[in-house]
Amino acid sequence: MSKEITSRAQDYSQWYNDLILKSGLADYSAVRGCMVIKPYGFALWENMRDVLDKMFKDTGHVNAYFPLFVPKSLFEAEEKNAEGFAKECAVVTHYRLKADPNNKGKLIVDPEAKLEEELVVRPTSEAIIWNTYKTWIQSYRDLPILVNQWANVVRWEMRTRLFLRTAEFLWQEGHTAHATAEEAIVETKKMLDVYADFVENWMALPVVKGVKSPNERFAGAEDTYCIEALMQDGKALQAGTSHFLGQNFAKAFDVKFSDKENKLDYVWATSWGVSTRLIGALVMAHSDDNGLVLPPKIAPVQVVIVPIYRGEEQKQVIDAKVQELVKQLKALGITVKYDDSDNARPGWKFAEYELKGVPVRVALGPKDLENNVAEVARRDTKEKSSVSLDGFAQHIQQLLEDIQQNLFNRAKSYRDEHITPANTWDEFVQTLDTKGGFVAAHWDGTPETEEKIKELSKATIRCIPLNNTEEAGACILTGKPSSQRVLFARAY
Amino acid sequence: MSKEITSRAQDYSQWYNDLILKSGLADYSAVRGCMVIKPYGFALWENMRDVLDKMFKDTGHVNAYFPLFVPKSLFEAEEKNAEGFAKECAVVTHYRLKADPNNKGKLIVDPEAKLEEELVVRPTSEAIIWNTYKTWIQSYRDLPILVNQWANVVRWEMRTRLFLRTAEFLWQEGHTAHATAEEAIVETKKMLDVYADFVENWMALPVVKGVKSPNERFAGAEDTYCIEALMQDGKALQAGTSHFLGQNFAKAFDVKFSDKENKLDYVWATSWGVSTRLIGALVMAHSDDNGLVLPPKIAPVQVVIVPIYRGEEQKQVIDAKVQELVKQLKALGITVKYDDSDNARPGWKFAEYELKGVPVRVALGPKDLENNVAEVARRDTKEKSSVSLDGFAQHIQQLLEDIQQNLFNRAKSYRDEHITPANTWDEFVQTLDTKGGFVAAHWDGTPETEEKIKELSKATIRCIPLNNTEEAGACILTGKPSSQRVLFARAY
Numbered sequence A, B: 001m002s003k004e005i006t007s008r009a010q011d012y013s014q015w016y017n018d019l020i021l022k023s024g025l026a027d028y029s030a031v032r033g034c035m036v037i038k039p040y041g042f043a044l045w046e047n048m049r050d051v052l053d054k055m056f057k058d059t060g061h062v063n064a065y066f067p068l069f070v071p072k073s074l075f076e077a078e079e080k081n082a083e084g085f086a087k088e089c090a091v092v093t094h095y096r097l098k099a100d101p102n103n104k105g106k107l108i109v110d111p112e113a114k115l116e117e118e119l120v121v122r123p124t125s126e127a128i129i130w131n132t133y134k135t136w137i138q139s140y141r142d143l144p145i146l147v148n149q150w151a152n153v154v155r156w157e158m159r160t161r162l163f164l165r166t167a168e169f170l171w172q173e174g175h176t177a178h179a180t181a182e183e184a185i186v187e188t189k190k191m192l193d194v195y196a197d198f199v200e201n202w203m204a205l206p207v208v209k210g211v212k213s214p215n216e217r218f219a220g221a222e223d224t225y226c227i228e229a230l231m232q233d234g235k236a237l238q239a240g241t242s243h244f245l246g247q248n249f250a251k252a253f254d255v256k257f258s259d260k261e262n263k264l265d266y267v268w269a270t271s272w273g274v275s276t277r278l279i280g281a282l283v284m285a286h287s288d289d290n291g292l293v294l295p296p297k298i299a300p301v302q303v304v305i306v307p308i309y310r311g312e313e314q315k316q317v318i319d320a321k322v323q324e325l326v327k328q329l330k331a332l333g334i335t336v337k338y339d340d341s342d343n344a345r346p347g348w349k350f351a352e353y354e355l356k357g358v359p360v361r362v363a364l365g366p367k368d369l370e371n372n373v374a375e376v377a378r379r380d381t382k383e384k385s386s387v388s389l390d391g392f393a394q395h396i397q398q399l400l401e402d403i404q405q406n407l408f409n410r411a412k413s414y415r416d417e418h419i420t421p422a423n424t425w426d427e428f429v430q431t432l433d434t435k436g437g438f439v440a441a442h443w444d445g446t447p448e449t450e451e452k453i454k455e456l457s458k459a460t461i462r463c464i465p466l467n468n469t470e471e472a473g474a475c476i477l478t479g480k481p482s483s484q485r486v487l488f489a490r491a492y
Helices: A012-022 A039-058 A079-086 A126-136 A181-201 A248-252 A277-286 A311-331 A346-355 A366-370 A392-417 A425-435 A447-457 B012-022 B039-058 B079-086 B126-136 B181-201 B248-252 B277-286 B311-331 B346-355 B366-370 B392-417 B425-435 B447-457
Strands: A026-028 A035-037 A069-071 A091-094 A097-099 A107-109 A114-121 A145-154 A168-178 A208-211 A223-230 A236-246 A256-258 A264-266 A268-275 A303-307 A336-338 A360-364 A373-378 A384-388 A419-421 A438-442 A460-465 A485-489 B026-028 B035-037 B069-071 B091-094 B097-099 B107-109 B114-121 B145-154 B168-178 B208-211 B223-230 B236-246 B256-258 B264-266 B268-275 B303-307 B336-338 B360-364 B373-378 B384-388 B419-421 B438-442 B460-465 B485-489
Touching: A012 A026, A012 A277, A035 A039, A039 A145, A039 A168, A039 A181, A039 A277, A069 A126, A079 A126, A079 A248, A079 B097, A097 B079, A126 A145, A126 A168, A126 A248, A126 A268, A145 B145, A168 A181, A181 A208, A181 A223, A181 A236, A181 A268, A223 A277, A223 A392, A223 A460, A223 A485, A236 A248, A236 A277, A248 A268, A268 A277, A277 A392, A303 A311, A303 A346, A311 A336, A311 A360, A311 A366, A311 A392, A346 A360, A360 A366, A360 A392, A366 A373, A373 A392, A384 A392, A392 A419, A425 A438, A425 A447, A425 A485, A447 A460, B012 B026, B012 B277, B035 B039, B039 B145, B039 B168, B039 B181, B039 B277, B069 B126, B079 B126, B079 B248, B126 B145, B126 B168, B126 B248, B126 B268, B168 B181, B181 B208, B181 B223, B181 B236, B181 B268, B223 B277, B223 B392, B223 B460, B223 B485, B236 B248, B236 B277, B248 B268, B268 B277, B277 B392, B303 B311, B303 B346, B311 B336, B311 B360, B311 B366, B311 B392, B346 B360, B360 B366, B360 B392, B366 B373, B373 B392, B384 B392, B392 B419, B425 B438, B425 B447, B425 B485, B447 B460
Parallel strands: A303 A336, A303 A360, A419 A438, B303 B336, B303 B360, B419 B438
Antiparallel strands: A026 A035, A069 A114, A091 A114, A091 B091, A097 A107, A145 A168, A168 A268, A208 A223, A208 A460, A223 A236, A236 A268, A256 A264, A360 A373, A373 A384, A438 A485, A460 A485, B026 B035, B069 B114, B091 B114, B097 B107, B145 B168, B168 B268, B208 B223, B208 B460, B223 B236, B236 B268, B256 B264, B360 B373, B373 B384, B438 B485, B460 B485
């Protein structure tokens, strides 16, 4: 195999980068912290996006599109939100370049084209959207507003990683407006459930649903709900968040509505988002030292068929059979690719599709045809078997379902084995250092203690699980009383 | 009707704005020249995008995503392209805001967070993409690259119009790389055909396919092919362009490949795009003084059903029947909305859906039910008819096809009547002033004359039609010899 991949044991972080780059998901770009999503990576994102988009629409949401730029005066209106994002935002200050008089063929910023008011490239769109909702909402009849946007956003992160943390990323952001706090909270939780459903049942990645501690809340939110997943190196990854924004943005942008009794009140808000970061989670959760392992339900190619032949005559016989099989597979809604290109040998192709994480590989040679079978290899376990060509498509369909389920089960076992209770500080630190994963520990509930724990252990509170068990205990650091365990982890 | 629309006769331009705003397609925003695409407008764009996306994939293209920002040094690499867009680009110069020490709660640009190199917000992506292709292309085996991107771009236009010309807009941009000029030219023309197919057969808008004069070429292109449509006020609108870029970008970014004989050569390029501007074209081409008229094949809602009733008992009977009809319509792939909301009277709803351009409106009352009929109104001609509920869905399906065809025929008649030959300067100007539309006239082929004609008449050369008839004549302005007529028009 020409494309060497660092093993996980050797260097997990390099393994991840190798996978992303060599499988063709993404590339570095000439812009600091920004990446190029290559066709294979984008096809994966399209599949994820399409499923999510349908889920949003099925729960009553519609898409819209708001400006990329946020004028500084709007950006600063909701103070906590502004404070949270001001440190890392790209700012447009000019609207023209001009020829450099001292350097032929070069351009300089035209100082005469300075904007009166600077524009922030959206790091998130609450400000621009709530400034718009102000004109859309007068009465309770205008509510709820259930809008989602698919967009690019920019956060000037200092340390970036492909997919996991990039200066520009693609995401969706839902922004809803409601007449009551109760309704907004129901919406917040509903969308958390949609995310959990998607990540578990499509990405085959088990998650813990919970609520963030105040320190980890979205800037401007009253409450941030989240789903947390576990990667193979024992680090946690926040896979999606859903925020109850209270009336914070309504107040900042003066968005009021008259209720049925004609009384004026501020509107209640939620926002929720997932991003291309999910692709990073997918890669880290399932893949192995040979390459990606993609869940069948979102894989761009679910089945690849490779012919094994010598000479054109053999190939024609195989071609004819493959055409039949492809037709049968497609009829079951299976995405299949027949790779009969003659510029690579079968062994090279096998390695290439393993690297790309194609769930099922089928090899078909003259002897197979004689025996009316094909060799079928599943990517998750690497098991090979000889499968009859009678009822072949049905067999593959079942196999894809098995793989999907197996990936979930495997990730769930790993995750379940990596939720470890710790009752003393030593246990806590030792678990983080040797085993990793989530550590369930008592915490005294103060931001100061949380901050201190982070400083000492590099672990943060990932979430307070929903429907958490009440249990009296003592804070892992301060010994102060606590009524429940929360989940700590080192995280991406 | 509460939502008054200016008539076309009174003020065409105001009519257009009224339609966009009051039908709920889009809104102005707080950002100069940027608009908000509202849910109804975005649903229309989604339908258009999905059809185009399928057409691109059916012709072998894949999607990818490249950074929003172009470093200034890359932006200036292809000189003509840079010169063309430098005048109107948004420039990011800083990556942080900080608290204003003199103004509590306000933010200022942090002077210490100045970028070493300014970033241009992409007005088009040739530069960033060809800089990337450099690393993707070594040999002829890596070609062709057939990539498309759906993205937002920014051009700092001084005079903006909703959809037609906005500072930020959504579009797709195809960027392909080829081993030969011939292949690239075939691709350029193929994508022009895809655009013409889409605009004519989905948007019901006839176009003239042609090639631009040098003055109107895309900055950095060797040849710009275009499709030109005609609006109801006699002005032309460029609906899509496909560029043969020669080796200009390959040379600017040093992208070479080794051919089968191992000889190095620069790669050949095309790019092609259509944008949300198409929505403006759609509105201007088909709509009337009562509102939008949307072609059924891309309308977000194809059929709306409005119940006419008094009291809950009557409504229940209608509801039951409508459920049946909705099921039958959906089975034929028809998008149908049952508007049984009780907060508006039928007359108000009729006007509202007329405004929104829903192709077919069905009204159903107790008397209709007794007679086993429904009242069906088509939006394009406003004709009403009583239609039997037996075979109802099939009737509607046929009606939608008729409407689609009628819109195209109507626009085509108008367009054909508005291609007027002119043989003298007076004729030329008079046609533009009184009749509008395309004027077919001789031109001496020089940029200077084209520029002068534009100055004197405000008309530009829209295109030199493909497969144009050769005809000896004299330039409309200079009297110099010419071998063919070209199409002039005043344009959006």
